[in-house]
Amino acid sequence: MGECLLREGYRRRADSKQQTASSKGRQSREQNSGRWSVHCELFTVNSRTYAAPMDVDLAVIGAGVVGxxxxxxxxxxxxxxxxxxxxxxxxxxxxxxxxxVHAGIYYSRGSLKHTLCIEGNALLYEWAAAHGVRARRIGKLIVAVDETELDALAEVAHHADENGVPDMRMLVGRAALDEMEPAVRAVAALWSGSTGVIDQAELFASYGASAEANGAWIALKHELTSVERRGGGFALGLVGPDGGETSITCDVLVNSAGLRADRVAAMLGYGLDGAGGTPPMRQTVNKGRYYDIVTPEKARLLRHLVYPVPDHGKGGLGVHVTIDVDGGVHLGPDTEWLDDGAELDYRADDSRRAAFNASASRYLPWIEPDDIAPGQVGYRPKLQRPGGPIADFLIWRDGGYVHLGGIESPGLTSSLAMARRVAEML
Ligand SMILES: Cc1cc2nc3c(=O)[nH]c(=O)nc-3n(C[C@H](O)[C@H](O)[C@H](O)COP(=O)(O)OP(=O)(O)OC[C@H]3O[C@@H](n4cnc5c(N)ncnc54)[C@H](O)[C@@H]3O)c2cc1C
Incomplete structure (x- = not known):
């Protein structure tokens, strides 16, 4: 996998809400960090100097929403x-x-995606309310655009019911739809009242703040480059912002490295293809592009999230409408499997305007190519192979090592439930 070209808008948005770190004082020294008396290194985060532990109970690789x-x-x-x-x-x-904030509608019954999503949905709204994170339980409609899609929609409703998803109801006929979402072309729709949206940056900032308040040490600009098993635990080799090398040891290692989780597993010597009693950990990458609806009077026509009936074989939920916490209206994401090692380029590109317009105009008949502009790009870490069966999240423990693999959607929704699951495993 090549180097990441991060989308600047997101970098600025996230950076403005949080701290950046630089490490100072490369030599380890005996120092009292306040909570622990261990070998320490000094790290400066904005104006605060941390005495960083060189030996911890547990290290998490990756400061994404799950880590x-x-x-x-x-x-x-x-x-x-x-x-x-x-x-x-x-x-x-x-x-x-x-x-x-997904409701748990589509996932295979009893899978981690199903159970963690439903548990995580409730936990996320609770957390958001308690920590001042903006979240809106805006609701979503899955629409059948014509009679040929009614059976598939009924199947989704049946599956959601079996999955125990709360607050679902079928809307049939124009009168019911007009009341809910008058500008959408459909003959029936499945309403999900527990689906919502959340401010991602506020969410992960609140997790980070909570961890720090508990005494966790978060080393930004430090890349894990090697892992060695040592004395029942792990020695982690890190490269800091100035290229200097350092290391810490831990008893438990949680690999929450997202798109690079398989690389971290490989550092520990695990085979990635499921031989010798280890689960398959090799990940594929699936690109998702968005377009934004930029004609304000058209964007304002939409009140809820609107999804087509899904085609899971393509690796996503179909080009759908999301409305973010600030009221921005987006179409997407689409799906595109990448070759192994392909460069991850987060810059918006305008290569799919016609395809997005065609997909969306099935249920938004008033949308024109000029109403949309290319938006963000994301990459799904998947355990599914192109064209292969849908894979579940992988949460796998081997002694003191915990692997979180294939954490694609609904990983954001499931983040707190996943954290609890990891805690229970240890
Ligand atoms: C297009 C798209 C749409 C999605 N929509 C939704 C949605 O609406 N709802 C939902 O619930 N989920 C959604 N998801 C899924 C959700 O975004 C992910 O499941 C979630 O963000 C995964 O978080 P993470 O912490 O596992 O990974 P990441 O956010 O990728 O974090 C992993 C971190 O590990 C770091 N890292 C990797 N290797 C190293 C190393 N060697 N040393 C140090 N650090 C390292 C990386 O820099 C990164 O910051 C979507 C995903 C995509 C791609």
Whole structure:
């Protein structure tokens, strides 16, 4: 996988809400950090100087929404360090997504995606209310545009019912639809009242703040470059912002490296293809592009999230409408499988305008190519192969190592539930 070209808008947005770190004082020294008396290194985060532990109970690789949720949960009872290669939280997948608090409608019954999504949905709204994170339970409609889609819609409704998704109801006929979403072309729609949207940057900043308040140490601009098993635990080799090398040790290692989770597993010597008792951990990458509806009077026609009946074989939920917490209206994401090692370019591109317009105009008949402009781009880390069966999240423990693999959607929604699951495993 090549170097990431991060979308500047998101970098600025996330950076403005959080701190950036630079490490100082490369030599380890004996120092009292206040909570622990261990070998320390000094790190400066804005104007505060941290005495960073060189030996912790638990290290989390990755300060995305999942790694930070794990850190917030586990730092309540353990000494935790989070290692993040970028200068801010959540700069990869956690800030390049739809920000939807999913309801758990589509996932295979009993799967981690199903159970963690339903549990995570409730936990996320609770957390948002308690921590001042903006979230709106805006609701979503899955629409059948004509009679040929009614069976598929009924199947989605049946599946949602079996999954125990709360607050679902079928709307049939124009009168019911006009009341809810008059500008959408459909003959019937499935309403989900527990679906909503959340401010992703506020969410992961709140997880980070909670972890830090519990005494966790979050090392930004530090990349994990090697892992060695040592004395029942792990020695982690890190490269800091000035290229200097340092290392810390930990008893437990949680790999929450998102798109690079398989690379981190490989550092530990695991085969990635499921041989020798280890689960398959090799990830594929699936690109998702968005277009924004930029004609204000057209964007204002929409009141809820609107999804077509899904085609799971394509790796996503179909080009849908999301409305973010600021009221911005977006179409997408689409799906495109990338070749192994392809460069991840987060810059918006305008290569799919016609395809987006065609997909959206099935249920938004008034949309014109000039009403949309290219928006953000995100990358899904998947355990599914192109054309292969849908894969579940992988949460796998091997002694002191916990692997979080294939954390695509609904990973944001599931973040707190996933953190609890990791805590239960340890
Ligand atoms: C297009 C798209 C739309 C989505 N929409 C939704 C949605 O609406 N709702 C929902 O619930 N989910 C959604 N998701 C899924 C959700 O965004 C992810 O599941 C979630 O953000 C994953 O978080 P994470 O912490 O696992 O990964 P990431 O956010 O990718 O974090 C991993 C971190 O690990 C760091 N890292 C990697 N390797 C190293 C290393 N060697 N050393 C140090 N740091 C390292 C990275 O820099 C990164 O910051 C969507 C995903 C995509 C791509």
């Amino acid at each position: 930070l949720a794990v850190a917030a949960e586990l730092s309540r009872t353990r000494q935790v360090a989070v290692i993040e290669r970028h200068g801010g939280y959540g700069l990869e997948t956690s800030s390049h997504n739809s920000g939807v």
